[in-house]
Amino acid sequence: KIGGLPVSSLITGIVLTGTNPGFYVWWMTIGIALIVGATDFGLSGILLFAVVHWLCDLAYYEFLSMATFKSRKWWTQKVQRIVFSSCASMLIGFGVWFVYQAFV
Template sequence: MEGPTDPLMFLGWVVLISASGVIAPGPLFATAVARGIDDPRAGLKISLGHAIVEMPLILTIFLGLMAFLQDENILAGIGLVGGAFLFYTGVSMLRPKPEDIEGDTRHGSLMSGIVLTAANPYFLMWWATAGAALIGLAAGFGWWMMLIFIVVHLSCDFAYLGLVSYSVSKGRSLLQGRWLRVIYVACGIFLILFAMYFLYGSLDTFLTLR
């Protein structure tokens, strides 16, 4: 893949391509909204959990060990586990009131970021395609660009998810309990729909391979 030879132009590519993946609605976004109700820093904690999974993956691709990302059986297996977890999380969000989950919100955001990232097969597929191309271009500049690339890419996650949870937290004063409940349930339904999508895609892959 041919790319820009100017470092600043390449970093501009990184921001644009990374942002396209970050701002797309997904499990991390829904969780940042739900947990942001009680914790304005929830998005930052979720992003940290996301980074804990993402950084070793970037290193793995950089070292050329990405065959597992292209194995349909592995991706389907991850999809089944991830779908089951998302379904459980979504259903649990349909039951309690937002006021009753403050403790879980403050202490579970980091783990949510880790699990939701590791259990998302489409996250791995993104890195096996667009992400791998960016890593290849960064490697062409040298190790120093790889480090800058990682910082810039992760900064997009922290900035967006952090802004989401902060905005939701600050907007809480404008909402009454019933509307907070609606937001929380809506996020739960959103996660359940993602779970069904993951599960259907994974089961279809297993049946097709057989």
Template sequence: MIPGPLFLFTVSESLKKDAKVGFKIAFGHIIIEAVLIVFIFFGLKDFLQSPMFIRITSIVGAIALMAMGFILIRKTSKMSLATKEQVNFDYGVITGGAFFSAVSPGFIIWWATIGASLFVQALLSGLIGLIVLALGHWLADIAWHGFISYSVNKGKRYLSDLLYQRIMRLLALGLIAMGIFFLIQFFQMSLASRL
């Protein structure tokens, strides 16, 4: 539920599609989380927390977020709620949910720190503890993205095309800003590791 690229993607897709799109996006997000939980289960927590992994994730995520933001800005003037003229990144919402989770350095850093700690603690209760925590976490993700997509989709009837285009530009700028933030974070981590 970190406000970031996945949230912006959920808002964007909810404006373009139906009120239930958040559930599909959450499913894509859950796929990536399941992979990370398997990593944690098999003892790869140290790998996820390694400075090299975090730096690589930061630079790749930063570039991907900025590229998506620039593509979105370039296409917004053609967007219309009436004609369904949208930006097409050539993937579905489930894949988009997975993609925007995977390229978000904030998501990876959360999982490498807080998430890993939570799930390692859950493992102290055995596999059942891990399953209960995972299901509870995933239900919260589904509820959150479902709520966002429903609210945004039902509220779009109050938008003009001009306001819609402005919102999409703002979301695109948000992606670019997050990309810049993670790029700065990458350079700071790189400099700190050399000292």
């Protein structure tokens, strides 16, 4: 509930996606590059890109849901800290790599 009103998971997902600045940054950088590449194949390339992108999102979120559900018994503060630190390190690594690629 938000403000005492019931909210569906669909509406929650839309609101959280719409307010996530990372969503817009991704589409203005990587997403636009993928779409431009797909246009080389015409309308069918763009449609194929959209379908594959959505299916990859679905598979990714299904995997996360199942992994989260199955890992509840061993998910401790220490494990969480290790996972979050690993993810942060990878994001920093990708950021450095993208900046490097922009100037090479």
